[in-house]
Amino acid sequence: MLKEERQRTILSEVELHNRVLLTDIAEKLDVSIDTIRRDVKELDADNKLRKVHGGAVSLGFANYSPARNNVYALAQKTAIAQKALNLIGDNNVILIDGGTTCLELARLIPAEQSITCFTLSLPVAMELLNKPKVETIFIGGVLSKDSQISIGPNTIHNLSEIKVDYAFIGTGYVDANFGLTEFDWDIVQTKKAVIKASKKAILLSISEKLHSQHRYKTCGINEIDTLITELEPNHQLLNAFKDQDIKRL
Amino acid sequence: MLKEERQRTILSEVELHNRVLLTDIAEKLDVSIDTIRRDVKELDADNKLRKVHGGAVSLGFANYSPARNNVYALAQKTAIAQKALNLIGDNNVILIDGGTTCLELARLIPAEQSITCFTLSLPVAMELLNKPKVETIFIGGVLSKDSQISIGPNTIHNLSEIKVDYAFIGTGYVDANFGLTEFDWDIVQTKKAVIKASKKAILLSISEKLHSQHRYKTCGINEIDTLITELEPNHQLLNAFKDQDIKRL
DNA sequence: TTTTTATTTGCTGTTTTTTGCAATTAATAA
DNA sequence: TTATTAATTGCAAAAAACAGCAAATAAAAA
Numbered sequence: 001m002l003k004e005e006r007q008r009t010i011l012s013e014v015e016l017h018n019r020v021l022l023t024d025i026a027e028k029l030d031v032s033i034d035t036i037r038r039d040v041k042e043l044d045a046d047n048k049l050r051k052v053h054g055g056a057v058s059l060g061f062a063n064y065s066p067a068r069n070n071v072y073a074l075a076q077k078t079a080i081a082q083k084a085l086n087l088i089g090d091n092n093v094i095l096i097d098g099g100t101t102c103l104e105l106a107r108l109i110p111a112e113q114s115i116t117c118f119t120l121s122l123p124v125a126m127e128l129l130n131k132p133k134v135e136t137i138f139i140g141g142v143l144s145k146d147s148q149i150s151i152g153p154n155t156i157h158n159l160s161e162i163k164v165d166y167a168f169i170g171t172g173y174v175d176a177n178f179g180l181t182e183f184d185w186d187i188v189q190t191k192k193a194v195i196k197a198s199k200k201a202i203l204l205s206i207s208e209k210l211h212s213q214h215r216y217k218t219c220g221i222n223e224i225d226t227l228i229t230e231l232e233p234n235h236q237l238l239n240a241f242k243d244q245d246i247k248r249l
Numbered sequence: 250m251l252k253e254e255r256q257r258t259i260l261s262e263v264e265l266h267n268r269v270l271l272t273d274i275a276e277k278l279d280v281s282i283d284t285i286r287r288d289v290k291e292l293d294a295d296n297k298l299r300k301v302h303g304g305a306v307s308l309g310f311a312n313y314s315p316a317r318n319n320v321y322a323l324a325q326k327t328a329i330a331q332k333a334l335n336l337i338g339d340n341n342v343i344l345i346d347g348g349t350t351c352l353e354l355a356r357l358i359p360a361e362q363s364i365t366c367f368t369l370s371l372p373v374a375m376e377l378l379n380k381p382k383v384e385t386i387f388i389g390g391v392l393s394k395d396s397q398i399s400i401g402p403n404t405i406h407n408l409s410e411i412k413v414d415y416a417f418i419g420t421g422y423v424d425a426n427f428g429l430t431e432f433d434w435d436i437v438q439t440k441k442a443v444i445k446a447s448k449k450a451i452l453l454s455i456s457e458k459l460h461s462q463h464r465y466k467t468c469g470i471n472e473i474d475t476l477i478t479e480l481e482p483n484h485q486l487l488n489a490f491k492d493q494d495i496k497r498l
Numbered sequence: 499t500t501t502t503t504a505t506t507t508g509c510t511g512t513t514t515t516t517t518g519c520a521a522t523t524a525a526t527a528a
Numbered sequence: 529t530t531a532t533t534a535a536t537t538g539c540a541a542a543a544a545a546c547a548g549c550a551a552a553t554a555a556a557a558a
Binding site for chain 3: 032034038053054
């Protein structure tokens with residue numbers, strides 16, 4: 001077997017599976033591990049792949065960096081935010097929760113749209129300050145360092161005194177049967193209060209999160225008015241939600 | 250499984266759910282918790298996520314660092330903030346107002362300093378979230394678009410229910426005889442409430458602002474406990490304040 | 499062709515990296 | 529507080545990387 005042929009095999013393997021183990025490819029091509037190691041070293045030097053301990057990964061795989069593309073699954077989140085936006089009428093009073101999807105919604109609010117917007121998320125509030133016709137009210141309270149939202153009794157009390165048209169909320173985990181769950185107890189308490197403070201709660205969630213669950217329950221699916229994902233409402237991934245008392249958008 | 254694959258999976262999980270438990274990932278990937286811990290440590294060092302006790306949180310969720318490129322008279326403001334910092338003792342309860350000087354104070358709080366800090370400024374709150382030992386409480390209310398602080402009746406009411414050791418405040422204009430004045434009526438009302446909510450009000454102001462005044466009065470000089478400027482306390486520019494009931498720092 | 503030279507490959511022993519385990523210490527929750 | 533859970537540290541086994549060497553192969557020159 002020629003060296004060149006060997007290297008081509010390695011490359012196609014990496015392209016196909018995004019990764020390869022040196023031992024696997026050595027066995028497959030029936031050459032010593034050292035030979036493969038030397039091949040991979042060359043390919044790395046030629047910037048055809050990236051050599052890592054025990055194998056090699058494709059360049060696209062290696063360059064994955066949330067720092068550059070700050071928001072995970074941005075395209076999906078934008079699509080969701082766009083759908084959510086259509087629900088909001090002029091002079092509505094809404095509430096926007098924390099999380100990147102909700103932040104995206106805040107970003108997409110057009111300059112001409114005039115609404116009153118409550119929020120307990122610091123980044124969302126920052127975003128809303130740029131919207132000329134949005135009156136922003138921040139629900140105060142103790143700030144959670146991780147999630148950058150107000151939590152705690154004071155927040156919950158403040159929420160108990162309002163009733164908005166729509167609350168756009170995110171969730172850590174969602175499942176058709178188990179409902180919305182979170183990892184953090186304080187956040188669950190706050191989200192419960194948010195849902196109570198709204199006539200209709202709209203859940204924004206990328207489809208990847210569907211069918212996942214965690215420790216603490218925020219609410220059942222039936223307490224949510226509408227579920228917005230990036231998928232078509234009749235997509236098969238949403239089948240589990242069809243029997244539930246929830247709209248899909 | 251390659252280390253890179255594992256770390257990639259961890260990142261996706263974190264991006265997806267904002268926050269994850271190390272134990273969950275260890276179980277999912279079927280490796281020891283130590284391995285995951287080491288991976289997360291590396292990813293943290295690479296600024297791909299932030300490690301927290303028991304888990305990890307995504308950066309998009311926990312990061313905010315506005316470049317302070319365009320701050321007028323930054324050097325003076327830093328000097329002022331440094332002096333102010335010396336007043337703060339461990340476990341004090343303080344309030345930090347809005348404005349760039351106060352923001353500078355928030356920035357300079359050391360990571361080891363453990364205090365409780367109220368604020369009504371969005372940028373200050375953002376900054377305080379980066380301080381591990383600062384418990385931050387945001388005073389909610391209607392947000393002012395220009396000053397990025399909470400204003401209005403709700404803010405004033407919330408302030409009426411607290412009493413902090415020190416309130417560090419800024420002002421638009423200050424004069425030894427006319428006291429503190431502002432251009433904006435809403436802000437004056439809020440600042441009044443801030444001063445009332447504190448045992449001692451500390452005014453942070455660059456010397457350039459001394460001997461200026463405007464439309465609406467916040468309070469007289471005697472209601473302020475200490476005036477901090479970038480100047481020496483006995484500097485001649487501060488002469489007009491020597492006869493007043495106010496400390497100079 | 500044969501000889502010489504350069505390259506490639508596999509092997510050996512050593513060093514480094516990775517991983518899991520256990521004991522101690524630190525942090526958090528009840 | 530105490531109980532529980534997580535983090536840290538040191539250690540050892542396993543796997544992988546590395547360096548040097550020699551045999552095998554390919555290429556070039558005589």
